[in-house]
Amino acid sequence: MNISGNWSRCTSCHIGYGWEDANFNFNDKTRIDCLVCHDTTGKYKKAPPGAGYPAKGVDLVKVAQSVGRPSRATCGGACHFRGGGGDGVKHASLSGKMLKPSRECDVHMAVDVKGMDFKCQDCHKTRNHLIAGRAITTPVSEGDISCEYCHTDKPHVGGTNLLVYHLNRHTKHVACQTCHIPLYAKCKPTKLYWDWSTAGKKMKGKKDKYGKPTYKKKKGHMKWGMAVKPTYKWYNGTVKHMLLGEKINENGITEINTPQGSIDDPASRIYPFKVFGGKQISDAVNKYLLPPKLWKGYWKHWDWNKAAADGAKAAGIPYSGKYEFVETVTHWAVTHGVYPKEQALSCAHCHPTLTKEPYCGRCHQERKDIDFKALAFKGIDFGQMAKKLDDAKAYVGKTDFIDFKALGYEGDPIEVGGRFGVLRFGRTEK
Secondary structure: OOOOOOHHHHHHHHOOOHHHOOOOOOOOHHHOOHHHHHEOOOOOOEOOOOOOOEOOOOOHHHHHOOEOOOOHHHHHHOOHHHOOOOOOOOOOOOOHHHHOOOOOOOOOOOOOOOOOOOOHHHHOOEEOOEEOOOOOOOOOOOOOOOOHHHHOOOOOOOOOOHHHHHHHHHOOOEOHHHHHOOOEOOOOOEEEEEEHHHOOOOOOOOEOOOOOEOEEOOOEEEEEEOOEOOEEEEEOOOEEEOOOOOEOOOOOOEEOEEEOOOOOOOOOEEEEEEEEEEEEEEEOOOOEEOOOOHHHHHHHHOOHHHHHHHHHHHHOOOOOOOEEEEEEEEEEEOOOOOOOHHHOOOHHHHOHHHHOOOHHHHOOOOOOOOOHHHHHOOOOOHHHHHOOOHHHHHHOOOOOOOOOOOOOOOOOHHHHOOOOOEOOOOOEOO
16 A cells, blocks of 8 residues: 555545544545536535535535536546646656647547547446546556457457467567557656655755656655656556555565566566655654655644654554655556557567567568568657657667566567467477
C-alpha cells in the first residue's frame, strides 16, 4: 500500500476523511456520491478536509439539475488525470491532454479526424456501478480489461503474411502495450522521482525544461520526464502490495507494489511499467513506512516528528518517536497513450540480431520478392518523432529497446531461443 501520506488530496475524488479520522477507508464507496461522476457542469467540488461534503459555494440545485453520463471531464479531469495532486503526476500517460487528445497522444481517445474518440467507459465497462479496470498501485479491481477483448489474441491481420504470422506468435509472450506504447508521457511530463525528505525547507524552487517545478516546500524535490522508455517486466496479472506496518527493505529500495511473474511462468507476458521512485518517511526503529498527517498537520507546523506521530495514531500503528527517510519505488502500468499502429516498435528495435546479415534469413530462405530488412525495420521512426519531441532523440538508431538478459534470457531470443518448445533447427521456440 502506498502510504506516502498523500491520501488527503485524494479525497477530492474518493471522499474519504483523510488522516483527520482514524476510521478512514480509501475504498469505502459510501463517500463517493452520485454527483462526483454524474455532474456535467464542471462546478461540483469537494472540500479536502470536509469528510466528503461539497465545498462551500457549490450550487447544489444547479448541479443536481444537470446530471448526465460520466465523461472524460468527470473521470479524468476531476480525478484520474490528477492522481498525486497535480496534472499528469503519477500515471504514465494520463493527464489533462487526454481531455481532447490528438492521435499521436492516444489513438483510441483522439478527437481529431483520424481519432476514434473513445469515452472512458468504452473500455472501462460498468455494470451495477462496478467499473472494470484497476491501477496496479491499489489492490482493488471491479472487473478485468484487456486489449484482447476487442482485438482478440491474434490481433494482427493479413492472411498468410510472414510478418503478421510472427507478430501473432509474439502475443503469447509480449503484451500489446509493450510494442504499441514505445514511450510514455509523450504529450505531457510525468513525475519520475519525489523526495519528501527535503520538504519544509526555505529554498527557492526552480522549473525544469518542461516548465515543471523541481522543488516545492510542501512536497520536496521532484524530477520530471517526457518521452520516457518504460521498464519491462514479466507480469501475470497479479501484484504484491506492501501493507501498512509491513517491514521495509533495510538493504535496498523498498517496493510499494511488485508485479508478479517470471520467464518460466506460462501466464506471464512482458509488460511495460513506469517506475516511480522517491523517498518516504519511515519509523527508524520499527522499520516500516509511516503515514504522516499532512493536511492541517505537517503543512501547517512543518514538524515531521509531530506529523509522523499524529499520522501513526490515526492509522492505528505504533510510532517509536524516531523517523528516517528511505528509498521507495512504485510500479505504474503503462496502458494509456497508445500510438497509431504504424508507430509500434519495429522488430529490429528489440532484436539486435535483425540488424545483422542475413536478417530474417537466419530462419527463412531469402526471397527476391520480400525485403526482409524493410520488414525488420517496419515501425516507429524516432528520428521523425524527435523533430517534435526533443527527448525522443535518445532512441534514434537504438536496437536494444528491451534488455532480454534482465528478463531472464541469455541474450536475444532469436539467437539463444525463447521460453518454451523446440524448433526443428534445434533452437527453443519463441
